[in-house]
Amino acid sequence: NNIDIAVIGLGVMGANMALNLAERGFSVAAFDINEARRTDIVKRHQPLTAAKLIAVADLAELIQQLDTPRRIVLSVPAGPVVDIICNDLIAAGLEASDIVVDTGNSQWRDSIARADSYAGKFNFFTCAISGGEVGARFGPSLMPSGDKAAWEWLKPMWQAMSAKVDPVTGVEIARTKVEQPLPEGEPCAEYIGPIGSGHFVKMVHNGIEYADMQMIAEVVQFMRQILGVSAVEVGEVFSEWNKGKLQSYLIEITGNILKVVDEATGKPMVDVIMDQAGQKGTGNWTAREALELGVPANAIAESVFARCLSTQKSIRQVGATKLAGPAVSIEDRNVWLEKLSDALYCSKICSYAQGFELMTAAEKEHNWTLDYVAIAKIWRAGCVIRAHFLDDISKAYQAEPELLNLMLAERFTNTLAESQMAWREVLAKAIMQGMPMPSISAAMSYYDCYREADSSASLIQAMRDYFGGHTYRRKDQDASQSFHYDWHFGTGEHKAQH
Numbered sequence: 054n055n056i057d058i059a060v061i062g063l064g065v066m067g068a069n070m071a072l073n074l075a076e077r078g079f080s081v082a083a084f085d086i087n088e089a090r091r092t093d094i095v096k097r098h099q100p101l102t103a104a105k106l107i108a109v110a111d112l113a114e115l116i117q118q119l120d121t122p123r124r125i126v127l128s129v130p131a132g133p134v135v136d137i138i139c140n141d142l143i144a145a146g147l148e149a150s151d152i153v154v155d156t157g158n159s160q161w162r163d164s165i166a167r168a169d170s171y172a173g174k175f176n177f178f179t180c181a182i183s184g185g186e187v188g189a190r191f192g193p194s195l196m197p198s199g200d201k202a203a204w205e206w207l208k209p210m211w212q213a214m215s216a217k218v219d220p221v222t223g224v225e226i227a228r229t230k231v232e233q234p235l236p237e238g239e240p241c242a243e244y245i246g247p248i249g250s251g252h253f254v255k256m257v258h259n260g261i262e263y264a265d266m267q268m269i270a271e272v273v274q275f276m277r278q279i280l281g282v283s284a285v286e287v288g289e290v291f292s293e294w295n296k297g298k299l300q301s302y303l304i305e306i307t308g309n310i311l312k313v314v315d316e317a318t319g320k321p322m323v324d325v326i327m328d329q330a331g332q333k334g335t336g337n338w339t340a341r342e343a344l345e346l347g348v349p350a351n352a353i354a355e356s357v358f359a360r361c362l363s364t365q366k367s368i369r370q371v372g373a374t375k376l377a378g379p380a381v382s383i384e385d386r387n388v389w390l391e392k393l394s395d396a397l398y399c400s401k402i403c404s405y406a407q408g409f410e411l412m413t414a415a416e417k418e419h420n421w422t423l424d425y426v427a428i429a430k431i432w433r434a435g436c437v438i439r440a441h442f443l444d445d446i447s448k449a450y451q452a453e454p455e456l457l458n459l460m461l462a463e464r465f466t467n468t469l470a471e472s473q474m475a476w477r478e479v480l481a482k483a484i485m486q487g488m489p490m491p492s493i494s495a496a497m498s499y500y501d502c503y504r505e506a507d508s509s510a511s512l513i514q515a516m517r518d519y520f521g522g523h524t525y526r527r528k529d530q531d532a533s534q535s536f537h538y539d540w541h542f543g544t545g546e547h548k549a550q551h
């Protein structure tokens with residue numbers, strides 16, 4: 054009973070986490086309900102597994118093998134399976150001080166409920182993970198939350214297995230092959246806060262991921278439809294952009310994807326893939342949470358709606374023949390490529406601002422203390438939205454911890470000032486050519502709404518008071534005073550009774 058940690062669930066994520074931990078020198082007991090998976094992981098990864106990783110046949114053996122307090126990682130599908138395994142573990146002899154870490158894409162409210170229901174039976178902890186299978190194997194971004202004492206037991210392993218960033222340059226020290234040396238650097242694994250907060254932060258990460266992907270797709274569509282640039286050439290532009298301010302994993306893979314040609318048809322691969330986007334729910338949760346908390350995360354929400362709309366292919370096909378649009382023309386790529394990169398960058402500032410605004414609202418609502426410098430730092434490498442941009446965000450919060458909104462950080466206000474006209478021109482052109490850019494235009498309206506010291510909401514208040522006597526406050530009076538105007542009979546304004 055001296056094994057450091059157990060991993061339950063040996064699908065791609067679980068198996069890769071187990072190998073990652075073993076390679077980092079921790080002893081791992083691996084279990085999966087599927088026997089083939091158990092034997093496979095040990096067989097396929099000799100000699101690493103011979104020294105550090107064993108497969109166990111059942112949960113009783115797993116419990117017996119582990120050092121105490123036991124540390125057990127669950128890598129199983131989010132939802133009821135998590136509870137089935139937790140209850141099986143209790144039945145197999147888990148103790149109150151043992152720590153079970155849920156790493157699935159669980160709903161953050163479910164995590165809070167689970168911590169409550171398992172209190173006294175074991176220590177339910179969560180660790181959201183981003184980075185897909187390569188990340189899990191070579192260095193993911195980790196968002197742990199739960200009991201602080203449990204974190205102290207997990208921290209050395211978590212920080213060892215996570216992605217690493219060069220502390221001087223802020224750039225990921227990438228590793229994607231076993232032959233490459235193990236990187237050292239700043240770990241992308243920091244304690245986020247009480248149970249629920251880690252999965253909330255991961256949910257926001259995914260909302261931002263949706264917006265990033267949608268905005269990239271809109272820009273690619275502009276290049277292909279309005280500029281007439283071929284898929285391969287667009288791919289080259291993206292590979293070029295990946296060397297500059299837009300450097301990020303999603304820009305990089307877009308460049309790679311667009312250069313791939315389908316062997317069967319000779320067409321760009323991207324054109325033979327059905328244009329109906331899937332979604333597993335985390336973007337939807339982010340948009341719903343934004344509505345719940347009253348945070349105007351419109352660019353993120355539009356990216357979820359865009360996926361919904363994409364699935365309406367048959368209606369879109371009818372619309373393409375029946376709904377009128379403008380005449381289209383091909384524009385000069387030399388004029389537009391730079392403007393598109395500015396539009397994308399500005400929109401990105403807004404969608405990240407929305408994500409951070411959402412976390413700030415949740416922090417207040419749930420009494421968490423979120424460290425935005427740390428969150429931006431752990432997203433710099435390992436995760437799907439990894440980008441040099443996140444190093445800039447961490448520096449923005451470092452410089453101004455009480456930042457009201459990310460857009461207002463000096464480094465971003467300057468960029469926005471320089472690039473906003475290009476951003477507007479892109480959108481104006483897209484509108485005149487009838488090409489939808491839902492997420493980028495939502496970002497622009499978010500930006501413009503926050504530039505409005507006096508907004509049109511006065512009229513909304515007047516209408517509410519007109520039809521429903523809902524009262525309003527005056528700009529020239531104390532905020533505690535409410536008024537009602539007698540719009541119907543002209544008897545003027547009255548102080549509202551409380």
Ligand code: 6PG
Pocket residue numbers: 158182183184185259262331332333334335336436437
């Ligand atoms: C990550 C990803 C991952 C997510 C997929 C698919 O951070 O590694 O966010 O957790 O499951 O990206 O998400 P959708 O199916 O909703 O696109």
